Amino acid sequence: MTAPVTFTWAGFRAGMRLVAPALPSFVPFGLVVGLQAAGQGLSALEVMLMSLFVFAGTSQLVGLGAWGWPVPMLAVTLAAMVVNLRMAPMSAALSPMFNGLHGWRLWASLFTVTDHSFAMSVNEMRQGNRDAAVLLGMGIPTWLWWTSCVTLGHALAGVMTISPTHPLIFAGLATMAALTVTLWRGRADLLPWGVAGAVGVALSQAGLATPWPVLAGAVAGSAVGAVRDMRRP
Amino acid sequence: MTEPSLFTLRPEVLLAILGMAAATYACRAGGYAVLRGRRPPRFVQAMLQHLPGCIFVAFILPGVVAQGPLHLAGAAAAVLCMALTRMLTLSIIVGVGVVWGLVAILG
Numbered sequence: 001m002t003a004p005v006t007f008t009w010a011g012f013r014a015g016m017r018l019v020a021p022a023l024p025s026f027v028p029f030g031l032v033v034g035l036q037a038a039g040q041g042l043s044a045l046e047v048m049l050m051s052l053f054v055f056a057g058t059s060q061l062v063g064l065g066a067w068g069w070p071v072p073m074l075a076v077t078l079a080a081m082v083v084n085l086r087m088a089p090m091s092a093a094l095s096p097m098f099n100g101l102h103g104w105r106l107w108a109s110l111f112t113v114t115d116h117s118f119a120m121s122v123n124e125m126r127q128g129n130r131d132a133a134v135l136l137g138m139g140i141p142t143w144l145w146w147t148s149c150v151t152l153g154h155a156l157a158g159v160m161t162i163s164p165t166h167p168l169i170f171a172g173l174a175t176m177a178a179l180t181v182t183l184w185r186g187r188a189d190l191l192p193w194g195v196a197g198a199v200g201v202a203l204s205q206a207g208l209a210t211p212w213p214v215l216a217g218a219v220a221g222s223a224v225g226a227v228r229d230m231r232r233p
Numbered sequence: 234m235t236e237p238s239l240f241t242l243r244p245e246v247l248l249a250i251l252g253m254a255a256a257t258y259a260c261r262a263g264g265y266a267v268l269r270g271r272r273p274p275r276f277v278q279a280m281l282q283h284l285p286g287c288i289f290v291a292f293i294l295p296g297v298v299a300q301g302p303l304h305l306a307g308a309a310a311a312v313l314c315m316a317l318t319r320m321l322t323l324s325i326i327v328g329v330g331v332v333w334g335l336v337a338i339l340g
Binding site: 025042049050053054055080081089090094095110115122173176183203215 | 297307308
């Protein structure tokens with residue numbers, strides 16, 4: 001557990017191999033974001049820059065949904081903050097990896113954290129991998145791929161339409177559901193996961209908006225797990 | 234608003250993008266930044282061990298439940314396939330396929 005963190009080409013390549021199977025699942029979602037951007041009157045360059053700088057699909061879709069002219073800058077900034085707040089506990093949980101990094105390696109790795117790369121690198125960490133380059137190995141291809149998919153969607157506007165309820169859009173959630181399996185460590189996870197799911201569903205069904213169901217669920221579930229762990233050391 | 238050309242870049246759009254980018258990066262880096270260089274209390278360390286799975290469950294389940302039983306079935310199929318085969322691509326295809334099939338039959 002205490003092996004020093006390294007940062008090697010081998011780790012980078014391992015990250016690329018890990019993330020490759022997840023890349024196709026970004027296509028439908030990226031297309032929808034690009035189509036939506038075109039519909040809201042953004043240029044190809046503008047939506048490409050948005051994908052490069054923001055690099056967070058759900059918040060881009062929500063931001064574009066709230067788009068208008070003049071641009072509601074404060075509203076879209078707040079929307080991005082709210083939708084992406086779930087990433088704060090993710091980078092906290094990855095801190096054993098980040099603690100060994102400094103300078104651009106640290107700040108670039110933090111920039112590329114996604115839901116997918118988070119699940120995969122937690123798994124690597126638990127298997128004893130201390131090569132932090134695995135994060136960028138997953139992050140950089142995802143970043144370029146995501147931007148390409150969104151830009152392609154913008155280019156296809158007028159040629160095709162894809163509704164946000166199309167079954168292909170489910171690929172994003174299906175990927176995350178499948179990745180959840182890799183985070184399962186055994187029966188001891190049942191209680192915290194159950195609490196997390198129950199609190200999340202209850203709050204969202206009660207009408208609470210993003211990100212409160214996910215944040216409250218995640219904190220409640222992990223707190224219950226932590227209480228249990230500390231009572232029987 | 235006039236129709237933009239391919240490379241149109243309006244200052245107000247750029248500012249909005251930069252705002253979204255700053256907010257997003259603050260979320261990504263913020264969770265780690267508060268922990269950097271310090272050892273969190275034991276309870277927080279214990280919580281961090283549980284956070285990854287809990288975030289995923291609390292993120293996916295409310296979304297899938299809100300979309301209805303067809304998507305719940307699709308998510309269950311993806312989870313089951315992954316648990317049995319550990320093949321990510323196949324599990325995504327199975328999950329989407331189940332939703333697509335159910336929508337086509339019942340939709």
